Amino acid sequence: MSTKGKKVQKTVIYKRVNFHADTKGQTLKALLESALSKRQKLGERRQNVARAEDPIYHAIGSTKCENPGFVFGALMTYTPDTDPLCIIDDAEAVDIVLEKVSAPTTDDGKRREFLASLMFFAVIGNHMVLMQSQALKSAHFEAYLQWYLHASEVLEGTNTLQLIDTPSEAVKKKMNQAKGVRTIKLGGEVLPPSVIVPHSTEITPKTKEVAVQTTAMATATQDDFGVLAALKKLMKPSQAAKIDFEKLAGSNIELSVTLRYSRKTTEDGQKLMDSLGAALRNTDDVETELQLIGGGSIKGSDLKLTGSIGVMSYDGQLNASEVYEGLRQWLLQKVSEQELSVA
Numbered sequence: 323m324s325t326k327g328k329k330v331q332k333t334v335i336y337k338r339v340n341f342h343a344d345t346k347g348q349t350l351k352a353l354l355e356s357a358l359s360k361r362q363k364l365g366e367r368r369q370n371v372a373r374a375e376d377p378i379y380h381a382i383g384s385t386k387c388e389n390p391g392f393v394f395g396a397l398m399t400y401t402p403d404t405d406p407l408c409i410i411d412d413a414e415a416v417d418i419v420l421e422k423v424s425a426p427t428t429d430d431g432k433r434r435e436f437l438a439s440l441m442f443f444a445v446i447g448n449h450m451v452l453m454q455s456q457a458l459k460s461a462h463f464e465a466y467l468q469w470y471l472h473a474s475e476v477l478e479g480t481n482t483l484q485l486i487d488t489p490s491e492a493v494k495k496k497m498n499q500a501k502g503v504r505t506i507k508l509g510g511e512v513l514p515p516s517v518i519v520p521h522s523t524e525i526t527p528k529t530k531e532v533a534v535q536t537t538a539m540a541t542a543t544q545d546d547f548g549v550l551a552a553l554k555k556l557m558k559p560s561q562a563a564k565i566d567f568e569k570l571a572g573s574n575i576e577l578s579v580t581l582r583y584s585r586k587t588t589e590d591g592q593k594l595m596d597s598l599g600a601a602l603r604n605t606d607d608v609e610t611e612l613q614l615i616g617g618g619s620i621k622g623s624d625l626k627l628t629g630s631i632g633v634m635s636y637d638g639q640l641n642a643s644e645v646y647e648g649l650r651q652w653l654l655q656k657v658s659e660q661e662l663s664v665a
Contacts, residue, residue: 327634332453332645334652336627336662337460337485339448343478349447350467350483351393357474358385358393369469371462377402380458380466383440386646393445394646397463400435442642444649449664450485451649453631460485487626490661496620497612505613509578627662 339350361367368381378401385395410419425434439457443450452460464485471477489497610622631648633640656662 327636329632330635331630331632332640332648333628333630334451334453334649335460336488336653336656337450337452338488339445339450340484340486341448341481342483343481345477345481348476350450351391351445351447353471353476354393354445354467355387356476357471358382358387360474360476361470366473367470369466371399371465380462382466382470384642386643391446392646392650394642394649395443396642397441397443397458397466399438399458399462401438402435403433404436406436442640442645442649444646444653446653447664449653451653453645453649488662489620489625490627490656491663492661493620493624496618497614500614500616500618503612504615505580505611507578507580507609507611507613509609627656629656 345353364381368379370377371380372378378399380397380399383396383398385393387393405422405424407420408423410421412419425436427433439455441455441458441463442453443463452463454460464483467485468477468482471483477483610625612620612625614620629652631645631652633644633648653662653664657664
């Protein structure tokens with residue numbers, strides 16, 4: 323097998339960690355380290371996100387805590403007792419041949435399982451950098467952390483956390499210098515191509531006279547995601563239940579929601595962005611635009627701090643240590659360039 327490597331560019335995204343209740347000075351990094359020391363075995367780390375009889379596991383794999391201030395790791399997902407199908411890649415073949423491939427067992431008889439996906443992460447304090455995959459997004463990691471920290475009894479009671487998108491310091495400055503927000507626009511396809519785990523959160527920007535409330539995500543079923551969830555949330559549950567949304571696939575129907583302010587908002591820009599960051603933190607398929615009083619606008623992509631890192635790929639696989647170092651350097655670069663403050 324060839325082990326020749328090639329350099330590839332991978333997208334990374336910054337998330338700020340927000341707890342709903344006081345953690346007594348404990349950061350996510352400290353809580354995660356404590357959880358990893360308490361629940362070290364795979365059986366203690368894996369969370370079943372499907373039915374008990376047909377499990378699909380999410381679990382943190384190997385971790386690295388050697389670098390001062392950082393915890394590195396990867397969230398992985400796999401389905402036990404499942405052998406994938408392979409196609410015989412013969413361009414001249416008339417009959418397409420599919421074969422089931424089983425991984426050999428270990429010397430002591432333990433079954434090897436094929437990983438469906440990996441999502442790498444780096445945590446420092448209450449700040450996080452993620453390299454998401456097609457199958458694993460920040461919403462999955464947020465849900466996993468809720469479960470793991472509570473199962474490890476390091477996060478108290480009903481306290482929960484959110485992984486919130488945060489704009490660059492330049493965008494924050496632009497918001498703070500503006501006279502206010504005139505319009506918030508939300509839109510996108512009703513059935514976008516990507517599917518994410520639903521979360522219920524609300525945007526509640528206020529003016530002196532009006533409190534406008536909408537919802538970016540709903541939690542009615544595991545099929546809710548993106549604009550579809552927002553559309554359902556605008557209806558009564560009995561109305562939404564009558565509509566077969568799956569039949570809308572391929573219909574190119576889009577939803578657009580516009581929130582307008584007739585007066586200058588009294589909330590400062592940072593509070594508004596915090597509300598938007600929490601409400602839209604898992605809405606990869608929702609387009610967002612803020613139109614400012616006095617002119618100018620901020621697109622949804624500017625409400626997130628993203629970038630890319632170059633890492634080596636060997637036979638299609640990434641070296642974890644190289645990824646971790648790339649995540650660390652990217653975050654520190656954003657701090658040094660004053661695009662991000664982690665104080």
